[in-house]
Amino acid sequence: MNLRTLLDKTTAADRLFFLLLIILSLSGIFFIREILPESQTVLIDADGKPAYVLPLNEDKTVSVEGSEGKTIVEIRGKRVRIMDSPCRNKLCIRQGWVETGGVVCLPNKVVVTIRGHEENDRGVDAVTR
Amino acid sequence: MDTLVTITVVSRSSSDADEAIDKGFHEIERLEKAANFYSPDSEISQINTHAGISAIKVSSDILELLTKARYVSEKTDGAFDPTIGPVIALYDFHKKIKPDDAAIIKNLSLVNYHDMVINRDQSTVFLRKKGMLIDPGGIMKGYAAGRAAEVLKKHGIVSGIVAIAGDIRAYGLKPDGSPWRVGIRDPGAQEQDKVMATLELRDMSISTSGDYERFFILNGRRFHHLISPKTGYPAEECQSASIITTEGALSDAFATGIFILGPEKGMKVLEEIGLEGIIIDRKGSLHTTPGIRGRLELKNPA
Numbered sequence: 120m121n122l123r124t125l126l127d128k129t130t131a132a133d134r135l136f137f138l139l140l141i142i143l144s145l146s147g148i149f150f151i152r153e154i155l156p157e158s159q160t161v162l163i164d165a166d167g168k169p170a171y172v173l174p175l176n177e178d179k180t181v182s183v184e185g186s187e188g189k190t191i192v193e194i195r196g197k198r199v200r201i202m203d204s205p206c207r208n209k210l211c212i213r214q215g216w217v218e219t220g221g222v223v224c225l226p227n228k229v230v231v232t233i234r235g236h237e238e239n240d241r242g243v244d245a246v247t248r
Numbered sequence: 249m250d251t252l253v254t255i256t257v258v259s260r261s262s263s264d265a266d267e268a269i270d271k272g273f274h275e276i277e278r279l280e281k282a283a284n285f286y287s288p289d290s291e292i293s294q295i296n297t298h299a300g301i302s303a304i305k306v307s308s309d310i311l312e313l314l315t316k317a318r319y320v321s322e323k324t325d326g327a328f329d330p331t332i333g334p335v336i337a338l339y340d341f342h343k344k345i346k347p348d349d350a351a352i353i354k355n356l357s358l359v360n361y362h363d364m365v366i367n368r369d370q371s372t373v374f375l376r377k378k379g380m381l382i383d384p385g386g387i388m389k390g391y392a393a394g395r396a397a398e399v400l401k402k403h404g405i406v407s408g409i410v411a412i413a414g415d416i417r418a419y420g421l422k423p424d425g426s427p428w429r430v431g432i433r434d435p436g437a438q439e440q441d442k443v444m445a446t447l448e449l450r451d452m453s454i455s456t457s458g459d460y461e462r463f464f465i466l467n468g469r470r471f472h473h474l475i476s477p478k479t480g481y482p483a484e485e486c487q488s489a490s491i492i493t494t495e496g497a498l499s500d501a502f503a504t505g506i507f508i509l510g511p512e513k514g515m516k517v518l519e520e521i522g523l524e525g526i527i528i529d530r531k532g533s534l535h536t537t538p539g540i541r542g543r544l545e546l547k548n549p550a
Contacts, residue, residue, distance in 0.1 A: 138401065172391040243446055244422075247490055248414035248433035 136171055161199055164230040175199070175233060185227030192231055199231055251389065251413040257400055260374075260405040269387060270405040272410060273394040279392045282310055283384045283433055292382055296333070300378030303367065309395075311371055313497065314364065318385050320501035321361040327513075328505030331475040333381025334358040336475060344464035346471055350481035355379075357528070358476050390415040390455045390500020399497075414456045417496045418449040430454055435487035436527050446545045447528070449492070455499035458488035459508040476508050485510030487531055492524040492540070511535045 154186075161176040165183040173179055173194060175241045180202065188205035198216040206226035214222050221232035255272045260266035261316035284290040288297075291310045298304050307313075317380025318329040334351060334355040338347035342426070363376040389412040396410045397417040409428045418428035427450040431443035459482070463472035474482045481540050489507040493499045502523060511529045518525045518537050526544065527535040 151365050163256060180331045191350045242429055243431035243443060244409055244418070245411040246414065246431040246433055246441055246443060247253070247411075247454050248440060248461070 133170040159197075160234050161192075161193055162192055162230075162232045164232075165190070165233060166228045183229060184227045185224065187208050187227045190224050192229075201229070201231065204229065252411075253338045254409075254410045254411045255400070257395065257405045258420065259405055260376065265405065268400050268405045268408075270401055271399050272408075275396045275399040276392045276412065279366070279395060280388070281431045283306060283313065283388050285381075285383050285385065292384055295361040295373045295375060296381045299375035299380040301365055303365070303370075303372035303374035303428050305370070308371070309501060310373070311366065311368065313384060313387065313391050314366055314373055314382070315390070316497040317363055317370070317384070317501055318364065318493070319365060320387070320498060320505055324482060324502070324505030324517060326361065326477055327508040328386060329359055330382050330384060330387065331359050331364055331375070331380055332386075332475060332477050333383035334379060335480045336383050336385075336473070337381065337476070339473070340469065341464055341471075341473060344466060344471075346466055347462075349368075350359050356477075356480045386455075386457075386504040387497050387501040389413055390417075390495075390503075391455060391497035393417040394453055394496025400444060414461075414499050415453070416449070416455070417453045430488050432456065432526060433458065433460075433488070435460055444528075444547055446547070447540070447543050450493060452492050453499040454490060454492045455496070456488055456501040457492040458502040459486070460488075473509050474504060483508040483510065486492050486514075487526075487528045487530060487532065489514065490526045491518070491528075498523075535545045 161173045161175050162169065163171040163183055167185050170183045171181055174195060175197050178195045180191060182189050182191050190204040192200040193200050193202045198218050199221050199222060200216045201211040201224055204224045204227050209236050211222055211224035219233055221230065223230050231243050253276060255269045257265050257268055266317055282291045285292055287293060291306050295304045314330065320328045325363040329542065335352060336353060338351055339345065342382045357379055363380060364382065365376065371386055387400050393410045393412045393415045396418050397408060400408045407422065409416065409418040416430055418430065427448040429430065429446050430449050431446045433456065434442040434444035445487060457474055459470060459472040459474065460474060463470050474483050487508045489503050491499045491502040493502065493504060506517065506525060509517060511527045514527055515535055522541040524537045526540065
């Protein structure tokens with residue numbers, strides 16, 4: 120069966136379906152292009168140990184066990200905050216939403232850091248140009 | 249020097265660190281004053297205005313600077329030449345002025361480091377022909393970075409990094425015991441801080457010469473500041489050359505000289521003298537000396 124006979128046998132609905140498939144797969148490329156540059160990650164350390172590595176662009180709420188209890192970290196809209204923590208001063212909660220850098224709850228030993236794109240010049244002390 | 253200077257030091261006390269950094273900056277300023285091409289009272293200007301007339305007594309700094317410059321000129325067969333001044337002066341990279349061919353040819357006859365007479369016994373420098381000009385731009389920043397690092401050391405700093413624009417001197421180790429890590433700019437990128445590779449540097453200097461530093465585009469051709477002393481026109485075989493040596497002045501001057509020589513001759517010279525270097529040629533291909541291959545961490549392997 121060659122391509123022409125195959126095409127002759129297709130109905131309008133088949134063709135529409137194929138077109139849909141093509142559009143769907145093409146849009147995948149654009150989707151990935153959109154998402155890939157945003158490959159920032161959120162690192163959550165609790166009590167000196169890494170607890171979570173999460174993408175910054177996925178909304179999620181997690182709970183980690185610090186030295187004094189549970190700290191709740193929320194990721195939403197490419198931002199991070201500490202929602203709740205058993206510390207006395209609540210400084211970490213008051214810091215609110217952050218987009219870069221990180222948030223720390225010192226009393227409960229929870230460190231939340233946003234790590235940028237890997238191709239950024241992290242760890243370089245100087246640039247020769 | 250209207251360039252960015254950064255000094256980073258490791259010290260137990262922040263007041264010791266501040267004091268040493270202050271001294272380091274002073275050293276750079278002091279050298280810059282002595283070597284400034286544009287200020288009429290600098291030692292370099294004194295030598296230049298007395299070209300063809302008389303020898304000028306200079307400080308040990310300028311004597312050392314020019315002696316090293318001459319060494320690099322000899323090793324690069326004049327591809328680096330500190331007497332390029334009369335040709336460089338014809339170009340204006342701000343106003344995008346490209347001189348006409350006749351003017352270039354006329355001034356090229358004044359470019360020859362053999363006519364720069366250095367008398368070490370009497371600490372004098374003499375330019376044989378009237379109109380000759382020493383332009384220390386290709387060696388000054390590296391030299392100053394190295395000297396500033398010496399000053400930091402003298403003030404008890406065991407580890408530090410001095411960067412004058414892209415001329416970097418790193419010594420000692422960071423508090424975590426690792427060497428300083430230096431990024432090499434991606435010459436193809438628009439952004440100044442886009443890095444194409446990194447390497448660790450300990451008690452060494454690195455300098456880069458690139459066609460993106462000072463340039464203008466005229467009729468589709470890029471005119472940059474790395475002018476060949478042989479032709480009077482920008483050298484065209486490389487996009488950038490980064491050279492690692494034990495001395496800032498040598499890294500800086502060799503970066504210029506090797507850039508102008510091009511990848512083939514340049515690599516040969518580096519291997520003969522035993523220096524390490526990284527060249528990105530016109531097409532974007534990477535050339536490295538054997539000693540650096542394992543140490544270079546490429547950022548975006550294609």
